[in-house]
Amino acid sequence: MKTTIAAALFILILLTSQAQAQEPLVFAADRDYAPYSMIIDGRQAGIDMEVLMEAAHRAQLQIKFQFTSWEELLDMVKEGEIDGAVSLFASTEREKTAIYMDAIPLHYSSYALFTKVGQTFTFKTYSDLKGKIIGKVAGIDLGDEFSAARTAGTMDVKEYPDIASVIEGVLSGELDAFAGNLDVTFWRLKEMGMTSSIVSLPKQILSDKPAYAVLSRTGAVEDKSLVIQKLERAMQEMRRDGTYNKIARRYLFRF
Numbered sequence: 536m537k538t539t540i541a542a543a544l545f546i547l548i549l550l551t552s553q554a555q556a557q558e559p560l561v562f563a564a565d566r567d568y569a570p571y572s573m574i575i576d577g578r579q580a581g582i583d584m585e586v587l588m589e590a591a592h593r594a595q596l597q598i599k600f601q602f603t604s605w606e607e608l609l610d611m612v613k614e615g616e617i618d619g620a621v622s623l624f625a626s627t628e629r630e631k632t633a634i635y636m637d638a639i640p641l642h643y644s645s646y647a648l649f650t651k652v653g654q655t656f657t658f659k660t661y662s663d664l665k666g667k668i669i670g671k672v673a674g675i676d677l678g679d680e681f682s683a684a685r686t687a688g689t690m691d692v693k694e695y696p697d698i699a700s701v702i703e704g705v706l707s708g709e710l711d712a713f714a715g716n717l718d719v720t721f722w723r724l725k726e727m728g729m730t731s732s733i734v735s736l737p738k739q740i741l742s743d744k745p746a747y748a749v750l751s752r753t754g755a756v757e758d759k760s761l762v763i764q765k766l767e768r769a770m771q772e773m774r775r776d777g778t779y780n781k782i783a784r785r786y787l788f789r790f
Contacts (some may be wrong), residue, residue, distance in 0.1 A: 560762070563600070564620070565602070565608055567605070569581065569726075570787060586779060591649050619751060619754065621747075631752075632751065640745035642746050643730055648714055648718055649708065649735050649736070662689065665690065666690070671693075672696070693710060706729075
């Protein structure tokens with residue numbers, strides 16, 4: 536009888552352990568970051584989401600996504616309310632709360648200033664923005680130069696909850712220009728039928744800045760180093776065998 540009970544307990548423990556091991560990793564993604572992460576007709580989509588899903592499959596890990604706002608995503612990573620997230624720029628401040636999969640970026644981002652057709656102005660240095668009102672999506676890191684110019688009061692920076700409201704800010708005259716990711720902004724302008732109304736200025740604020748997947752430092756994932764190693768290895772393999780470009784090409788012709 537004791538042997539039977541012990542065997543039953545062993546099986547129960549084994550099944551519980553297997554169930555726990557199969558719990559999917561939950562990653563947060565910005566719902567307003569097309570073509571990298573977005574909701575289309577109620578379906579999760581985007582380059583970063585598809586790449587990480589494929590990497591998890593190759594690494595024999597289960598993963599699912601929770602789409603939210605960018606500011607909420609950053610808070611969830613900081614508080615350990617999520618296992619990981621996409622697509623973060625590396626910074627000293629963020630590295631306090633996030634462990635970066637920095638062996639291989641999810642994508643590279645370039646940012647520029649956008650303004651209304653017919654109201655363009657010269658932008659070669661940040662001193663050219665003196666007295667201008669510049670919009671940006673809240674929580675987006677635009678680099679040290681932009682931050683320093685903002686702190687110095689060179690330009691007035693106004694933050695908005697999403698890219699659509701920033702675009703409306705320019706169209707309504709609230710803003711002189713806004714800082715936007717080139718791929719994300721052109722995608723949204725095309726959706727809004729505004730490609731002939733808004734133009735980008737030639738000088739880029741950021742050029743080919745890498746964006747990474749991260750794990751929350753205080754999240755529930757037990758062996759974070761092993762998980763990162765597996766996902767990085769899989770993503771590197773995807774770059775080598777052309778899978779990354781195949782995924783990205785479904786969204787951006789330049790791939």
